[in-house]
Amino acid sequence: MGDGGWFETVAEAQRRARKRLPAPVYGALLAGSERGVTYRGNTEAFAELGFAPHVAGSAAERGLATTVLGEPISLPVVISPTGVQAVHPDGEVAVARAAAARGTAIGVSSFSSKPVEEVVAANPQTFFQMYWMGDKDFMLRQMERARAAGARGLIVTLDWSFSHGRDWGSPRIPESLDFKEAARLAPAVLARPRWLLDWARRRTLPDLTTPNLAAPGETAPTFFGAYGQWMQTAPPSWDDVAWMRKEWGGPFLLKGVIRVDDAKRAVDAGASAISVSNHGGNNLDGTPATIRALPAVAAAVGDQVEVLLDGGIRRGGDVVKALALGARAVLIGRAYLWGLAANGQAGVENVLDILRNGIDSTLLGLGRASVHDLTPDDVLVPPGFTRTLGAPE
Numbered sequence: 351m352g353d354g355g356w357f358e359t360v361a362e363a364q365r366r367a368r369k370r371l372p373a374p375v376y377g378a379l380l381a382g383s384e385r386g387v388t389y390r391g392n393t394e395a396f397a398e399l400g401f402a403p404h405v406a407g408s409a410a411e412r413g414l415a416t417t418v419l420g421e422p423i424s425l426p427v428v429i430s431p432t433g434v435q436a437v438h439p440d441g442e443v444a445v446a447r448a449a450a451a452r453g454t455a456i457g458v459s460s461f462s463s464k465p466v467e468e469v470v471a472a473n474p475q476t477f478f479q480m481y482w483m484g485d486k487d488f489m490l491r492q493m494e495r496a497r498a499a500g501a502r503g504l505i506v507t508l509d510w511s512f513s514h515g516r517d518w519g520s521p522r523i524p525e526s527l528d529f530k531e532a533a534r535l536a537p538a539v540l541a542r543p544r545w546l547l548d549w550a551r552r553r554t555l556p557d558l559t560t561p562n563l564a565a566p567g568e569t570a571p572t573f574f575g576a577y578g579q580w581m582q583t584a585p586p587s588w589d590d591v592a593w594m595r596k597e598w599g600g601p602f603l604l605k606g607v608i609r610v611d612d613a614k615r616a617v618d619a620g621a622s623a624i625s626v627s628n629h630g631g632n633n634l635d636g637t638p639a640t641i642r643a644l645p646a647v648a649a650a651v652g653d654q655v656e657v658l659l660d661g662g663i664r665r666g667g668d669v670v671k672a673l674a675l676g677a678r679a680v681l682i683g684r685a686y687l688w689g690l691a692a693n694g695q696a697g698v699e700n701v702l703d704i705l706r707n708g709i710d711s712t713l714l715g716l717g718r719a720s721v722h723d724l725t726p727d728d729v730l731v732p733p734g735f736t737r738t739l740g741a742p743e
């Protein structure tokens with residue numbers, strides 16, 4: 351490829367990911383749940399917002415740097431935790447290297463395909479993400495391991511509702527890749543020779559395990575084995591959230607908050623930050639787009655915790671819209687996964703560059719010298735756009 355695999359937009363990264371990945375792997379990344387209302391809503395809502403540009407008086411250079419959970423980052427975009435089994439042999443380590451090269455932090459999932467130690471070695475600005483799963487001893491061991499590895503913050507994701515069934519069909523993901531499964535998947539895999547070559551070059555196959563959930567000295571559980579254990583865990587109370595926060599001790603981000611009353615409880619539980627999130631629409635379908643819920647949450651708790659947003663970010667202008675409506679920074683999921691699938695570490699760097707350039711050009715158009723100067727006045731919000739959940743309007 352003459353251009354070294356460079357792409358111009360996140361949409362193009364997605365097209366390339368689709369061409370490169372076997373259909374079940376691409377389907378697992380696209381994800382979404384049930385009707386896909388929330389999945390589509392997250393991106394479509396951004397398109398409803400407009401800008402209010404100036405024509406003169408802009409700054410010659412714009413400032414994009416900020417901090418999240420005390421970590422200085424060069425642009426207000428952080429890598430959201432995802433399990434990226436089978437997308438690329440270097441998985442989260444490639445993503446961590448790309449984030450480090452572009453000056454930002456990475457959230458690494460407890461369901462990730464690489465151990466947290468390897469991710470921290472590639473990018474010291476790593477936050478470890480956990481679910482409420484297993485008993486308290488199991489969770490304490492995970493926290494201890496992440497702390498020992500050098501993770502700088504904990505992300506706790508509590509919005510998962512074990513929704514299953516997608517109207518467009520769920521890919522069948524095997525428990526492990528033995529010979530029989532490989533033969534069954536052969537048609538999908540052989541149709542994607544470049545993906546297969548990536549693995550063949552490293553003389554490995556996707557192992558579909560979760561090394562961060564292994565007990566000390568034991569082999570890593572399979573993705574589905576771990577998922578089963580999680581399904582059997584009773585959901586946490588707010589006291590449990592406060593317990594986790596206390597046990598961790600350091601910067602603590604609660605991911606998945608979308609209601610004002612929950613945001614206030616997160617503050618009471620001692621969170622340092624929240625992410626207004628619906629898990630990228632993979633969850634309880636019918637949850638509103640995160641950008642619609644952000645303004646009410648930011649107004650209620652923005653002066654007490656860092657308010658972040660994730661869901662539907664595909665361009666720099668989306669990041670600017672989220673910041674103008676009250677977010678300190680955003681997290682991205684699919685955008686970097688498609689970059690990773692399209693071109694490995696360079697593809698993730700490419701996606702971060704697309705977002706950086708898009709933020710910069712939007713700031714230029716808006717006549718803002720820095721991401722810190724953005725206000726709701728920069729964005730045109732159509733009547734009836736916002737949604738206030740868990741508080742009187």
Ligand SMILES: Cc1cc2nc3c(=O)[nH]c(=O)nc-3n(C[C@H](O)[C@H](O)[C@H](O)COP(=O)(O)O)c2cc1C
Nearest residue numbers: 379430431432433459507629630661662682683684
């Ligand atoms: C394939 C996939 C796997 C994910 N795995 C996790 C996970 O392990 N932990 C987590 O907190 N969120 C997970 N998420 C949610 C993302 O962190 C993030 O909230 C979401 O992708 C944001 O929406 P976007 O993809 O539109 O940017 C996952 C999302 C996708 C698409």
